[in-house]
Amino acid sequence: MSVLDRLLAALGPDAVTAGPQVPERFCHDWSGEPAVQPLALIRPRTTAEVAIALRVCFETTTPIVPQGGRSGLCGGARPISQGIALSLDRMNRVIAVDRLQSTLTGEAGCVLETAQAAAAGAGLLLGVDLGARGTCTLGGVISTNAGGNQVLRYGMTRDNVLGLEVVLADGTVLPAMNSLLKNNVGIDLKQMFIGSEGCLGVVTQAVFRLHPRPPHNVTAFAGCADTQAMLSLLAHCRAVFGPALTSFEVMWPGFYDLMRAGIGAPHPVQGSHGLYVIIEAGGFDARITDQMEACLADALEAGLVGDATLAHNGREERGLWAVRESVSEYGRILGALTPFDIGLSLDRMEEAVARMEAALRQRWPDVRALFYGHMGDSNLHLVVNVPNVAVQPSKEIKPLIYDLTRELGGTVSAEHGIGTIKRDVIGYSRSDAELAAMRAVKAALDPRGILNPGRSFAP
Amino acid sequence: MSVLDRLLAALGPDAVTAGPQVPERFCHDWSGEPAVQPLALIRPRTTAEVAIALRVCFETTTPIVPQGGRSGLCGGARPISQGIALSLDRMNRVIAVDRLQSTLTGEAGCVLETAQAAAAGAGLLLGVDLGARGTCTLGGVISTNAGGNQVLRYGMTRDNVLGLEVVLADGTVLPAMNSLLKNNVGIDLKQMFIGSEGCLGVVTQAVFRLHPRPPHNVTAFAGCADTQAMLSLLAHCRAVFGPALTSFEVMWPGFYDLMRAGIGAPHPVQGSHGLYVIIEAGGFDARITDQMEACLADALEAGLVGDATLAHNGREERGLWAVRESVSEYGRILGALTPFDIGLSLDRMEEAVARMEAALRQRWPDVRALFYGHMGDSNLHLVVNVPNVAVQPSKEIKPLIYDLTRELGGTVSAEHGIGTIKRDVIGYSRSDAELAAMRAVKAALDPRGILNPGRSFAP
Numbered sequence: 058m059s060v061l062d063r064l065l066a067a068l069g070p071d072a073v074t075a076g077p078q079v080p081e082r083f084c085h086d087w088s089g090e091p092a093v094q095p096l097a098l099i100r101p102r103t104t105a106e107v108a109i110a111l112r113v114c115f116e117t118t119t120p121i122v123p124q125g126g127r128s129g130l131c132g133g134a135r136p137i138s139q140g141i142a143l144s145l146d147r148m149n150r151v152i153a154v155d156r157l158q159s160t161l162t163g164e165a166g167c168v169l170e171t172a173q174a175a176a177a178g179a180g181l182l183l184g185v186d187l188g189a190r191g192t193c194t195l196g197g198v199i200s201t202n203a204g205g206n207q208v209l210r211y212g213m214t215r216d217n218v219l220g221l222e223v224v225l226a227d228g229t230v231l232p233a234m235n236s237l238l239k240n241n242v243g244i245d246l247k248q249m250f251i252g253s254e255g256c257l258g259v260v261t262q263a264v265f266r267l268h269p270r271p272p273h274n275v276t277a278f279a280g281c282a283d284t285q286a287m288l289s290l291l292a293h294c295r296a297v298f299g300p301a302l303t304s305f306e307v308m309w310p311g312f313y314d315l316m317r318a319g320i321g322a323p324h325p326v327q328g329s330h331g332l333y334v335i336i337e338a339g340g341f342d343a344r345i346t347d348q349m350e351a352c353l354a355d356a357l358e359a360g361l362v363g364d365a366t367l368a369h370n371g372r373e374e375r376g377l378w379a380v381r382e383s384v385s386e387y388g389r390i391l392g393a394l395t396p397f398d399i400g401l402s403l404d405r406m407e408e409a410v411a412r413m414e415a416a417l418r419q420r421w422p423d424v425r426a427l428f429y430g431h432m433g434d435s436n437l438h439l440v441v442n443v444p445n446v447a448v449q450p451s452k453e454i455k456p457l458i459y460d461l462t463r464e465l466g467g468t469v470s471a472e473h474g475i476g477t478i479k480r481d482v483i484g485y486s487r488s489d490a491e492l493a494a495m496r497a498v499k500a501a502l503d504p505r506g507i508l509n510p511g512r513s514f515a516p
Numbered sequence: 517m518s519v520l521d522r523l524l525a526a527l528g529p530d531a532v533t534a535g536p537q538v539p540e541r542f543c544h545d546w547s548g549e550p551a552v553q554p555l556a557l558i559r560p561r562t563t564a565e566v567a568i569a570l571r572v573c574f575e576t577t578t579p580i581v582p583q584g585g586r587s588g589l590c591g592g593a594r595p596i597s598q599g600i601a602l603s604l605d606r607m608n609r610v611i612a613v614d615r616l617q618s619t620l621t622g623e624a625g626c627v628l629e630t631a632q633a634a635a636a637g638a639g640l641l642l643g644v645d646l647g648a649r650g651t652c653t654l655g656g657v658i659s660t661n662a663g664g665n666q667v668l669r670y671g672m673t674r675d676n677v678l679g680l681e682v683v684l685a686d687g688t689v690l691p692a693m694n695s696l697l698k699n700n701v702g703i704d705l706k707q708m709f710i711g712s713e714g715c716l717g718v719v720t721q722a723v724f725r726l727h728p729r730p731p732h733n734v735t736a737f738a739g740c741a742d743t744q745a746m747l748s749l750l751a752h753c754r755a756v757f758g759p760a761l762t763s764f765e766v767m768w769p770g771f772y773d774l775m776r777a778g779i780g781a782p783h784p785v786q787g788s789h790g791l792y793v794i795i796e797a798g799g800f801d802a803r804i805t806d807q808m809e810a811c812l813a814d815a816l817e818a819g820l821v822g823d824a825t826l827a828h829n830g831r832e833e834r835g836l837w838a839v840r841e842s843v844s845e846y847g848r849i850l851g852a853l854t855p856f857d858i859g860l861s862l863d864r865m866e867e868a869v870a871r872m873e874a875a876l877r878q879r880w881p882d883v884r885a886l887f888y889g890h891m892g893d894s895n896l897h898l899v900v901n902v903p904n905v906a907v908q909p910s911k912e913i914k915p916l917i918y919d920l921t922r923e924l925g926g927t928v929s930a931e932h933g934i935g936t937i938k939r940d941v942i943g944y945s946r947s948d949a950e951l952a953a954m955r956a957v958k959a960a961l962d963p964r965g966i967l968n969p970g971r972s973f974a975p
């Protein structure tokens with residue numbers, strides 16, 4: 058009996074779609090890599106069905122690619138032609154919100170925004186938020202350890218997950234649905250699955266810790282002369298706000314000016330500056346706005362800031378974020394892009410931007426190298442576009458940027474992961490000993506290597 | 517050549533002490549378990565020496581027990597008679613504090629208090645704090661994923677560690693000294709070592725993230741009528757303070773009255789209450805004291821609190837904490853004890869305390885069962901003393917408490933770990949599938965089973 062027949066016999070036709078009938082949306086993610094038709098698509102409704110599917114794949118040594126919202130940027134959820142695509146999209150419920158314990162329990166396929174809304178409905182806050190919130194799923198943000206705009210305050214996805222249910226390669230269900238902040242009993246197994254891009258198991262359920270929801274938010278926009286002033290402003294904001302500092306986002310002028318013109322957004326401060334910063338704080342007291350005003354006045358006086366302004370309402374707030382949030386417009390305004398998601402120590406940030414820009418410009422004098430990022434998390438994004446070429450020279454751009462990243466002691470993936478597109482450079486940020494240890498763990502939990510083979514650290 | 521001779525040849529007599537000459541303090545931890553003389557004690561000065569020691573142990577299949585400050589309460593650092601004790605006490609330096617990146621790098625044997633002071637010297641805060649701060653080490657708090665009094669605000673040790681250097685069982689050095697908040701490249705290997713009680717590797721260095729230091733602190737003491745009122749007060753404090761809430765410690769009257777009389781502390785509130793609560797908040801604004809006053813006034817008006825008071829200076833603050841911090845007096849006041857460190861959902865807390873007390877009292881009518889704990893973290897401590905017996909009936913007390921813990925869905929170890937003393941009940945909080953997965957990981961990284969055998973989840 059073929060794998061497909063075995064899956065059909067075990068799960069029925071409702072849960073199993075043969076390759077040629079697989080809808081196109083299940084054949085790719087947001088990496089831009091070409092679509093791949095899998096051998097079959099499985100859409101289970103329960104953990105038991107996931108376990109059955111994995112057991113069949115295990116027994117037949119069939120590769121399996123778990124899928125959440127398929128909004129990943131690195132190719133980790135793209136099917137394998139002779140493998141099974143396992144979509145969790147039918148396991149999409151919020152199971153419970155516990156106000157007293159401050160937790161949310163949900164199925165892996167639950168859309169992040171749905172879970173956020175359920176938490177908000179209980180007067181609490183889910184600490185994970187990112188642009189793809191309407192598409193990405195709880196299982197997806199867990200498997201990539203997603204970051205976003207509030208990491209400074211709430212940490213990465215990892216810091217927000219208390220418990221997991223995972224199905225292992227052989228179909229064993231690992232019930233680790235802890236809901237306690239403290240639970241020190243042996244290895245914290247869930248940590249291995251978080252961020253390992255589906256290479257160790259399939260997440261089916263999760264418990265998230267929830268946070269008190271700050272009722273008062275304040276957003277500011279500032280222009281700084283240079284990186285040194287910006288870093289001093291960051292230190293100043295940390296000292297003023299402590300954990301109330303939610304975001305500290307920086308845009309270099311190359312990015313800011315081009316995108317602002319492209320989307321026709323107003324310029325909220327006077328004059329041109331070396332860097333533009335969005336500062337957001339969430340407070341439990343209405344005086345957070347006064348604190349921000351005082352913070353900016355002090356920064357102006359100390360010369361850390363050239364000009365600054367504050368949003369007075371939701372419309373103004375969205376205006377201050379408009380350029381930073383214009384990602385959906387990049388293609389229209391810039392054309393084809395080569396994007397980067399790197400992490401660097403703050404003391405190397407200025408040097409990194411200068412050297413990357415210089416190296417690109419030396420090779421392509423008219424290159425557009427646009428820098429921006431979550432500076433509070435040492436996370437730099439860069440999108441590169443070489444105008445007037447038939448095909449973007451990504452294969453030349455990447456080694457240039459990644460070589461410098463390695464030289465400066467940075468990471469080739471801050472928050473997006475490795476997937477397939479950074480496989481070549483995983484060794485830039487992990488030693489041979491680390492990769493060997495990862496693969497030893499992989500071999501122990503997935504001895505036949507069926508889970509997302511060839512992705513991230515998987516052989 | 518014997519193991520001892522090989523170690524002497526490789527490391528020299530300064531680093532290797534033969535069993536009979538091993539100082540007594542290296543032969544036990546704070547668990548109360550009897551001292552054990554190891555085959556030898558090794559006190560390396562460098563990671564390279566740790567690696568050499570492990571290689572010899574690996575080649576000779578000799579058990580090895582890593583030791584930090586030996587202040588663990590579960591027997592995890594107690595030597596094994598035919599094994600090597602590996603103390604990190606000579607690797608005790610703070611290597612660097614990076615103000616800009618907000619990190620501290622230290623050697624594993626660095627005493628926690630030393631690291632805290634170095635962070636404070638840079639105007640920052642190390643988020644891990646516990647009673648044993650003057651004795652326990654960075655490596656020790658990492659290997660046990662230690663908790664403490666500020667978990668509500670800064671999380672467990674895990675949440676404060678960015679990077680590790682670990683020596684594996686075969687002497688391989690795993691360099692994972694990450695200092696970035698975001699670094700998503702494969703399995704986050706450090707997470708496996710944190711909390712695994714020395715069963716997977718020996719931590720030699722670590723990078724801790726540091727936090728802004730709140731310049732203003734306020735401490736309050738309140739009496740609540742019952743558990744329901746106390747839980748409502750907790751929810752109220754969370755909503756008022758958000759992340760500024762540092763501690764929410766609860767003492768049941770059995771504990772509070774006896775220990776207060778025992779240490780001769782004043783009673784800071786009017787009248788007797790069903791529960792006593794210490795609330796602490798750390799603010800970036802002097803108005804945190806006004807906020808606490810308003811918080812308590814609202815709680816009084818809503819009937820959540822019977823009486824409450826605020827510390828106005830450091831002396832008063834220490835006074836409010838005196839009974840809660842009286843752990844060193846337990847032995848003198850109570851005599852022999854059977855201690856517990858369990859975790860429970862907040863909605864089971866009242867039932868747990870009532871049923872545990874009733875079960876103990878049914879068996880021993882004059883039993884003293886003293887409950888207190890970090891209620892903000894769902895962590896309940898209990899010390900039991902049966903008066904007028906020659907030997908404490910620990911072997912009868914433990915199953916009684918742990919059976920109820922299991923029945924109520926709790927954990928047998930919230931923050932202290934398993935070590936040797938909870939080996940019998942590890943299965944109460946972890947399923948067979950979880951233990952099998954832990955042991956598969958152990959076998960992959962420590963194939964000869966030399967690292968802390970028989971402790972925590974290790975076979």
